Amino acid sequence: MKNYEKVYENVFANKQSLERLKWDKITIIDDEPVESWSKKVKELVKENELKQFSFLVKFAWLLRKFRYGGFRWEQNTLMPAHLSGALGFWSKNYGNFNFNSISNDYINKKIFTYFKDFFPNLDLNNPFESNYEYPYEYMGFSHLVFVYQIPERLELLSYGEKQKMDYAKFADYVINYISCYNDEHGTTFEIKITKFCLPYIKFLNRPIYEQQSKRRTNSRRRTNFKTKA
Numbered sequence: 001m002k003n004y005e006k007v008y009e010n011v012f013a014n015k016q017s018l019e020r021l022k023w024d025k026i027t028i029i030d031d032e033p034v035e036s037w038s039k040k041v042k043e044l045v046k047e048n049e050l051k052q053f054s055f056l057v058k059f060a061w062l063l064r065k066f067r068y069g070g071f072r073w074e075q076n077t078l079m080p081a082h083l084s085g086a087l088g089f090w091s092k093n094y095g096n097f098n099f100n101s102i103s104n105d106y107i108n109k110k111i112f113t114y115f116k117d118f119f120p121n122l123d124l125n126n127p128f129e130s131n132y133e134y135p136y137e138y139m140g141f142s143h144l145v146f147v148y149q150i151p152e153r154l155e156l157l158s159y160g161e162k163q164k165m166d167y168a169k170f171a172d173y174v175i176n177y178i179s180c181y182n183d184e185h186g187t188t189f190e191i192k193i194t195k196f197c198l199p200y201i202k203f204l205n206r207p208i209y210e211q212q213s214k215r216r217t218n219s220r221r222r223t224n225f226k227t228k229a
Helices: 015-020 034-065 081-095 106-112 141-147 153-162 167-185
Strands: 189-192 200-203
Touching: 034 106, 106 141, 141 153, 141 167, 141 200, 153 167, 167 189, 167 200
Parallel strands: none
Antiparallel strands: 189 200
């Protein structure tokens, strides 16, 4: 993976966004310090993600054991309609839950795509008996979702982990990476930021566009950026 210099301005941690939050307007009931409250929220979210990750590993392992008509779910692929239909029928009539509430959850679907990379031998080791640890300390589910379509996602996450990047810094680092990549290779990635889902980078997975039809990502070059001598 090429390490591009900082060329594009920040999208998430730009000056305008940082100044939008007025810290002097924040108060916590019972006069608890904001720092103490923030720490509790961060720890709670991390605790929840670790529990959810453990659940998803076990759920994926159990799904891989299920066969219908000789077929089973292959990791990193869409589940065939007849297979998901059979699981859906079983879950509603015999499992007392709706299979889609887990398999079609927006975040869960993205996390599932990492299991083949994280645990290539998942079929061989029972997660109810073996410990499958979440591989990151600083990279949370939001980080994983943001880069899940990028082929170099593990390298990007590894760099963010080493740099102890929070979400905003990591997102801006990735945006600079894919924007520079697009400049060098043609439009290959797009930034997707909507109110309906978590932001992510879309991998177009198509041949490099002709120069005359090349589209820019929705980020701007920093006019005051100075390259190293």
